[in-house]
Amino acid sequence: SQQGEEDPQALSIQEGENATMNCSYKTSINNLQWYRQNSGRGLVHLILIRSNEREKHSGRLRVTLDTSKKSSSLLITASRAADTASYFCATKGQNFVFGPGTRLSVLP
Amino acid sequence: ETGVTQSPTHLIKTRGQQVTLRCSSQSGHNTVSWYQQALGQGPQFIFQYYREEENGRGNFPPRFSGLQFPNYSSELNVNALELDDSALYLCASSLATQPTYNEQFFGPGTRLTVL
Numbered sequence: 001s002q003q004g005e006e007d008p009q010a011l012s013i014q015e016g017e018n019a020t021m022n023c024s025y026k027t028s029i030n031n032l033q034w035y036r037q038n039s040g041r042g043l044v045h046l047i048l049i050r051s052n053e054r055e056k057h058s059g060r061l062r063v064t065l066d067t068s069k070k071s072s073s074l075l076i077t078a079s080r081a082a083d084t085a086s087y088f089c090a091t092k093g094q095n096f097v098f099g100p101g102t103r104l105s106v107l108p
Numbered sequence: 109e110t111g112v113t114q115s116p117t118h119l120i121k122t123r124g125q126q127v128t129l130r131c132s133s134q135s136g137h138n139t140v141s142w143y144q145q146a147l148g149q150g151p152q153f154i155f156q157y158y159r160e161e162e163n164g165r166g167n168f169p170p171r172f173s174g175l176q177f178p179n180y181s182s183e184l185n186v187n188a189l190e191l192d193d194s195a196l197y198l199c200a201s202s203l204a205t206q207p208t209y210n211e212q213f214f215g216p217g218t219r220l221t222v223l
Contacts, residue, residue: 033211042112042198042214043151088150095164096141096212098150 005099006089012105019076021102023089024069030092032065034074037086037101046074046087079106111135112201112215120221121189129184129218131199139163140182141212142174143198151198157182158204194222 007022023032031050035043049056049065049072056063062075076083086101111134121127133140139158143151153166157176171187180201186193196219200212 035214040196040217040219042216043200043212045211045213048211095153095166096156097153098143100150 006087006102008102009100010103010105012107013079015079015081015106015108017079017106019079019083019104019106021074021087021089021104023072023074023099025072025089025091025097026070027093029067032063032072033090033092034061034063034072035088035090035098037088039085043088076104079104081106081108112199112213114197114199114215114218116218117216118219118221120223122223123189123191125189126185126187127189127220129186129197129199129220131182131184131201131215133180133182133199133201134213137201137203137213138180139202139204140176140180141200141202142182142184143200144168144193145196145198145217147195154184189222191222194220196220 005024013019029051031048033048034046036046037043047058047061047063049063060077065072083106086103088098088101090098113132115130141156142154145151154168154172155165155174156163160176173185175183196217198214198217200214202212
């Protein structure tokens with residue numbers, strides 16, 4: 001089974017609301033990264049958090065990492081219609097493993 | 109735009125054929141990884157090359173092979189194509205003094221359809 005598992009699988013919110021996505025993983029990691037993918041195109045790196053970090057911010061993004069629970073969350077604040085995409089967490093252990101993703105829809 | 113390019117954009121092959129996909133890494137990057145992404149799924153790691161040597165491989169059979177060239181461009185070769193090989197193939201480049209997988213820059217992908 002995959003290392004990373006995002007939750008929920010799909011999320012639909014109104015513009016201006018916050019969106020929270022969660023990621024769980026199974027083995028020890030060096031770092032965890034979040035990526036965004038617009039419909040069938042290449043992935044765009046959003047943020048990387050190292051295993052010795054607990055929280056990181058980048059613009060409207062906030063990522064937390066709890067290595068004791070093997071979980072991470074991505075918060076997008078004040079969402080916009082342009083945030084509509086699939087979001088993936090990716091963990092770096094021996095290899096690089098992506099979860100199945102959360103499909104976020106932000107309605108205008 | 110990440111500076112990573114892939115060719116071709118789309119490709120249609122028949123079962124049993126062979127295919128070569130190409131990737132040009134972002135300038136200065138010495139590491140390239142290849143991923144297979146089936147529709148509605150997350151990318152699956154195929155393998156990674158670091159300074160022209162394979163440096164990690166996912167759960168893919170030997171008919172998936174690769175090369176990295178001195179200019180850090182890369183190829184993914186798939187022999188004896190099967191219907192399940194239909195997917196979006198993504199390459200990602202990064203810079204690593206050691207292969208610690210820092211931020212990866214993805215290309216737009218090659219959509220392969222096997223009939």
